Amino acid sequence: MRIDIITVLPEMLEGFVNQSILLRAQNKGLAEIHIHNLRDYTLDKHKRVDDYPYGGFAGMVMQCQPIDDCISALMAQRHYDEVIFTSPDGEIFDQPMANTLSLCENIIILCGHYKGVDYRIREHLITKEISIGDYVLTGGEIAAAAIADAVVRLIPGVIGDEQSALSDSFQDGLLAAPIYTRPADYKGWKVPEILLSGNEAKIKDWELSQSLERTKRLRPNLLSTDANNE
Ligand code: SAH
Numbered sequence: 001m002r003i004d005i006i007t008v009l010p011e012m013l014e015g016f017v018n019q020s021i022l023l024r025a026q027n028k029g030l031a032e033i034h035i036h037n038l039r040d041y042t043l044d045k046h047k048r049v050d051d052y053p054y055g056g057f058a059g060m061v062m063q064c065q066p067i068d069d070c071i072s073a074l075m076a077q078r079h080y081d082e083v084i085f086t087s088p089d090g091e092i093f094d095q096p097m098a099n100t101l102s103l104c105e106n107i108i109i110l111c112g113h114y115k116g117v118d119y120r121i122r123e124h125l126i127t128k129e130i131s132i133g134d135y136v137l138t139g140g141e142i143a144a145a146a147i148a149d150a151v152v153r154l155i156p157g158v159i160g161d162e163q164s165a166l167s168d169s170f171q172d173g174l175l176a177a178p179i180y181t182r183p184a185d186y187k188g189w190k191v192p193e194i195l196l197s198g199n200e201a202k203i204k205d206w207e208l209s210q211s212l213e214r215t216k217r218l219r220p221n222l223l224s225t226d227a228n229n230e
Pocket residue numbers: 085086087088089110111112113114115116117130131132133134135136137138139140141143
Protein backbone atom coordinates (compact mmCIF):
# COMPACT_ATOMS: atom_id res chain seq x y z
CA MET A 1 0.00 0.00 0.00
CA ARG A 2 1.18 3.51 -0.82
CA ILE A 3 0.12 6.62 1.14
CA ASP A 4 0.97 10.11 -0.15
CA ILE A 5 0.49 12.84 2.44
CA ILE A 6 0.35 16.49 1.35
CA THR A 7 1.18 19.04 4.05
CA VAL A 8 2.68 22.46 4.77
CA LEU A 9 4.49 20.93 7.77
CA PRO A 10 6.40 17.91 6.41
CA GLU A 11 8.80 17.82 9.38
CA MET A 12 5.90 17.21 11.73
CA LEU A 13 5.01 13.98 9.93
CA GLU A 14 8.45 12.72 8.92
CA GLY A 15 9.38 11.81 12.49
CA PHE A 16 6.09 10.05 13.06
CA VAL A 17 6.01 7.90 9.92
CA ASN A 18 9.61 6.78 10.40
CA GLN A 19 9.10 5.15 13.80
CA SER A 20 7.65 1.96 15.20
CA ILE A 21 5.04 0.08 13.17
CA LEU A 22 4.99 2.51 10.23
CA LEU A 23 8.77 2.20 9.88
CA ARG A 24 8.58 -1.59 10.18
CA ALA A 25 5.85 -1.77 7.51
CA GLN A 26 8.01 0.29 5.14
CA ASN A 27 11.14 -1.77 5.87
CA LYS A 28 9.20 -4.96 5.14
CA GLY A 29 8.04 -3.48 1.82
CA LEU A 30 4.36 -3.68 2.91
CA ALA A 31 3.76 0.09 2.90
CA GLU A 32 5.29 3.16 1.30
CA ILE A 33 4.62 6.54 2.87
CA HIS A 34 5.60 9.67 0.93
CA ILE A 35 5.32 13.15 2.39
CA HIS A 36 4.98 16.11 0.03
CA ASN A 37 5.66 19.71 1.00
CA LEU A 38 2.82 21.73 -0.52
CA ARG A 39 5.12 24.76 -0.82
CA ASP A 40 7.18 22.89 -3.43
CA TYR A 41 4.17 23.16 -5.74
CA THR A 42 3.23 26.82 -5.41
CA LEU A 43 3.90 29.15 -8.32
CA ASP A 44 4.06 32.08 -5.89
CA LYS A 45 7.58 33.48 -5.68
CA HIS A 46 7.28 33.90 -1.91
CA LYS A 47 6.20 30.25 -1.59
CA ARG A 48 2.79 31.24 -0.26
CA VAL A 49 0.02 28.67 -0.41
CA ASP A 50 -2.80 30.68 1.24
CA ASP A 51 -4.75 33.87 0.62
CA TYR A 52 -7.57 35.97 2.11
CA PRO A 53 -11.10 34.54 1.86
CA TYR A 54 -13.67 36.06 -0.48
CA GLY A 55 -16.56 37.63 1.45
CA GLY A 56 -14.37 39.28 4.06
CA PHE A 57 -14.41 36.32 6.49
CA ALA A 58 -11.71 35.84 9.14
CA GLY A 59 -8.65 33.63 8.61
CA MET A 60 -6.70 32.44 5.60
CA VAL A 61 -7.63 29.86 2.98
CA MET A 62 -5.36 27.37 1.20
CA GLN A 63 -5.38 28.14 -2.53
CA CYS A 64 -6.40 25.80 -5.33
CA GLN A 65 -3.26 25.99 -7.50
CA PRO A 66 -0.60 24.30 -5.30
CA ILE A 67 -3.00 21.58 -4.14
CA ASP A 68 -4.30 20.92 -7.66
CA ASP A 69 -0.77 20.76 -9.08
CA CYS A 70 0.45 18.41 -6.34
CA ILE A 71 -2.53 16.04 -6.59
CA SER A 72 -2.43 16.12 -10.41
CA ALA A 73 1.30 15.30 -10.42
CA LEU A 74 0.62 12.26 -8.22
CA MET A 75 -2.42 11.14 -10.21
CA ALA A 76 -0.40 11.32 -13.45
CA GLN A 77 1.87 8.61 -12.03
CA ARG A 78 -0.63 6.07 -10.69
CA HIS A 79 -4.28 5.42 -9.93
CA TYR A 80 -5.48 6.46 -6.47
CA ASP A 81 -8.36 4.63 -4.75
CA GLU A 82 -9.14 7.63 -2.57
CA VAL A 83 -8.10 11.28 -2.34
CA ILE A 84 -8.79 12.07 1.31
CA PHE A 85 -9.17 15.47 2.93
CA THR A 86 -8.86 15.66 6.72
CA SER A 87 -11.65 17.88 7.98
CA PRO A 88 -13.67 18.30 11.19
CA ASP A 89 -16.89 18.15 9.16
CA GLY A 90 -15.93 14.86 7.48
CA GLU A 91 -17.13 11.32 8.23
CA ILE A 92 -15.92 10.21 11.67
CA PHE A 93 -12.93 7.86 11.40
CA ASP A 94 -13.50 4.44 12.98
CA GLN A 95 -12.22 0.86 12.80
CA PRO A 96 -14.54 -0.25 9.94
CA MET A 97 -13.26 2.71 7.88
CA ALA A 98 -9.65 1.79 8.75
CA ASN A 99 -10.38 -1.80 7.61
CA THR A 100 -11.79 -0.58 4.28
CA LEU A 101 -8.89 1.80 3.66
CA SER A 102 -6.35 -0.94 4.46
CA LEU A 103 -7.54 -2.74 1.31
CA CYS A 104 -6.63 0.23 -0.90
CA GLU A 105 -3.53 0.17 -3.07
CA ASN A 106 -2.85 3.92 -3.20
CA ILE A 107 -4.33 6.79 -1.23
CA ILE A 108 -3.63 10.51 -0.94
CA ILE A 109 -4.23 12.36 2.33
CA LEU A 110 -4.42 16.16 2.12
CA CYS A 111 -3.84 18.01 5.39
CA GLY A 112 -5.66 21.30 5.76
CA HIS A 113 -4.30 24.32 7.63
CA TYR A 114 -5.47 27.84 8.51
CA LYS A 115 -9.27 28.00 7.91
CA GLY A 116 -9.07 25.05 5.53
CA VAL A 117 -8.85 24.66 1.75
CA ASP A 118 -10.69 26.51 -1.05
CA TYR A 119 -13.98 24.63 -1.27
CA ARG A 120 -13.51 23.95 -5.00
CA ILE A 121 -10.71 21.49 -4.11
CA ARG A 122 -13.22 19.52 -2.05
CA GLU A 123 -15.80 19.62 -4.83
CA HIS A 124 -13.51 18.62 -7.69
CA LEU A 125 -10.58 16.58 -6.36
CA ILE A 126 -11.46 15.05 -2.99
CA THR A 127 -13.23 11.66 -2.91
CA LYS A 128 -13.48 11.21 0.86
CA GLU A 129 -13.51 13.60 3.84
CA ILE A 130 -12.47 12.25 7.23
CA SER A 131 -12.71 13.74 10.72
CA ILE A 132 -10.91 12.14 13.67
CA GLY A 133 -13.43 13.56 16.15
CA ASP A 134 -15.70 16.43 17.06
CA TYR A 135 -13.02 18.96 17.96
CA VAL A 136 -10.90 21.34 15.89
CA LEU A 137 -7.16 20.84 15.45
CA THR A 138 -4.80 23.45 14.01
CA GLY A 139 -3.92 21.29 11.02
CA GLY A 140 -4.66 17.93 9.41
CA GLU A 141 -1.26 16.38 10.26
CA ILE A 142 -2.37 14.66 13.48
CA ALA A 143 -5.42 13.32 11.65
CA ALA A 144 -3.26 12.06 8.75
CA ALA A 145 -0.89 10.41 11.24
CA ALA A 146 -3.81 8.72 13.03
CA ILE A 147 -5.29 7.46 9.77
CA ALA A 148 -1.94 6.18 8.42
CA ASP A 149 -1.16 4.39 11.69
CA ALA A 150 -4.58 2.76 12.11
CA VAL A 151 -4.66 1.65 8.46
CA VAL A 152 -1.09 0.39 8.01
CA ARG A 153 -1.16 -1.80 11.14
CA LEU A 154 -4.07 -3.72 9.57
CA ILE A 155 -2.10 -4.75 6.47
CA PRO A 156 -1.38 -8.48 6.85
CA GLY A 157 2.21 -9.08 7.93
CA VAL A 158 2.77 -5.62 9.43
CA ILE A 159 2.09 -6.68 13.01
CA GLY A 160 4.13 -9.77 13.90
CA ASP A 161 1.36 -11.63 15.67
CA GLU A 162 -1.61 -11.12 13.36
CA GLN A 163 -4.00 -12.33 16.01
CA SER A 164 -2.98 -9.29 17.98
CA ALA A 165 -4.50 -6.81 15.49
CA LEU A 166 -7.60 -8.97 15.14
CA SER A 167 -8.22 -9.09 18.89
CA ASP A 168 -7.96 -5.33 19.39
CA SER A 169 -10.94 -3.27 20.52
CA PHE A 170 -13.59 -2.52 17.84
CA GLN A 171 -12.26 -5.16 15.44
CA ASP A 172 -15.29 -7.36 16.19
CA GLY A 173 -17.50 -4.48 17.31
CA LEU A 174 -16.54 -5.03 20.98
CA LEU A 175 -14.02 -3.54 23.40
CA ALA A 176 -11.07 -5.82 24.19
CA ALA A 177 -10.92 -7.91 27.39
CA PRO A 178 -8.46 -6.87 30.13
CA ILE A 179 -4.90 -8.16 29.67
CA TYR A 180 -2.21 -9.07 32.22
CA THR A 181 1.43 -10.15 32.29
CA ARG A 182 3.82 -11.57 34.89
CA PRO A 183 3.93 -11.66 37.89
CA ALA A 184 0.60 -13.30 38.71
CA ASP A 185 0.60 -11.53 42.08
CA TYR A 186 1.99 -8.00 42.28
CA LYS A 187 1.73 -6.43 45.74
CA GLY A 188 -1.38 -8.56 46.30
CA TRP A 189 -2.97 -7.37 43.01
CA LYS A 190 -3.96 -10.71 41.50
CA VAL A 191 -4.40 -11.83 37.90
CA PRO A 192 -7.83 -13.52 37.42
CA GLU A 193 -7.47 -17.24 38.33
CA ILE A 194 -9.05 -18.40 35.08
CA LEU A 195 -6.11 -17.01 33.03
CA LEU A 196 -3.70 -19.24 34.98
CA SER A 197 -5.86 -22.38 34.55
CA GLY A 198 -4.54 -23.38 31.11
CA ASN A 199 -8.13 -24.26 30.10
CA GLU A 200 -8.28 -22.69 26.63
CA ALA A 201 -12.04 -23.08 26.14
CA LYS A 202 -12.84 -21.53 29.52
CA ILE A 203 -10.36 -18.70 28.87
CA LYS A 204 -12.04 -17.95 25.50
CA ASP A 205 -15.46 -17.83 27.24
CA TRP A 206 -14.04 -15.51 29.91
CA GLU A 207 -12.53 -13.25 27.23
CA LEU A 208 -15.86 -12.94 25.40
CA SER A 209 -17.88 -12.33 28.55
CA GLN A 210 -15.39 -9.65 29.67
CA SER A 211 -15.57 -8.01 26.22
CA LEU A 212 -19.36 -7.97 26.32
CA GLU A 213 -19.50 -6.70 29.89
CA ARG A 214 -16.99 -3.88 29.24
CA THR A 215 -18.72 -2.88 26.00
CA LYS A 216 -22.15 -2.82 27.69
CA ARG A 217 -20.79 -0.74 30.56
CA LEU A 218 -18.38 1.62 28.74
CA ARG A 219 -19.65 1.89 25.15
CA PRO A 220 -23.29 0.67 25.02
CA ASN A 221 -23.70 2.48 21.68
CA LEU A 222 -21.53 -0.21 20.05
CA LEU A 223 -24.12 -2.85 20.95
CA SER A 224 -27.15 -0.93 19.72
CA THR A 225 -28.90 -2.16 16.57
CA ASP A 226 -28.12 1.19 14.92
CA ALA A 227 -24.37 0.62 15.30
CA ASN A 228 -24.73 -2.89 13.83
CA ASN A 229 -26.74 -1.64 10.89
CA GLU A 230 -24.31 1.13 9.96
N1 SAH B 1 -12.49 26.17 9.46
C1 SAH B 1 -12.56 24.75 9.62
C2 SAH B 1 -11.50 24.25 10.62
C3 SAH B 1 -10.10 24.47 10.12
S1 SAH B 1 -8.93 23.71 11.17
C4 SAH B 1 -13.94 24.36 10.12
O1 SAH B 1 -14.56 25.14 10.81
O2 SAH B 1 -14.38 23.23 9.82
C5 SAH B 1 -7.58 23.52 10.04
C6 SAH B 1 -7.41 22.15 9.44
O3 SAH B 1 -7.11 21.21 10.44
C7 SAH B 1 -8.61 21.59 8.68
O4 SAH B 1 -8.68 22.06 7.38
C8 SAH B 1 -8.34 20.09 8.74
O5 SAH B 1 -7.48 19.68 7.70
C9 SAH B 1 -7.61 19.93 10.08
N2 SAH B 1 -8.51 19.45 11.14
C10 SAH B 1 -8.94 20.16 12.20
N3 SAH B 1 -9.73 19.41 12.99
C11 SAH B 1 -9.81 18.19 12.44
C12 SAH B 1 -10.48 16.99 12.79
N4 SAH B 1 -11.25 16.90 13.87
N5 SAH B 1 -10.32 15.91 11.99
C13 SAH B 1 -9.55 15.99 10.88
N6 SAH B 1 -8.90 17.10 10.49
C14 SAH B 1 -9.01 18.20 11.25
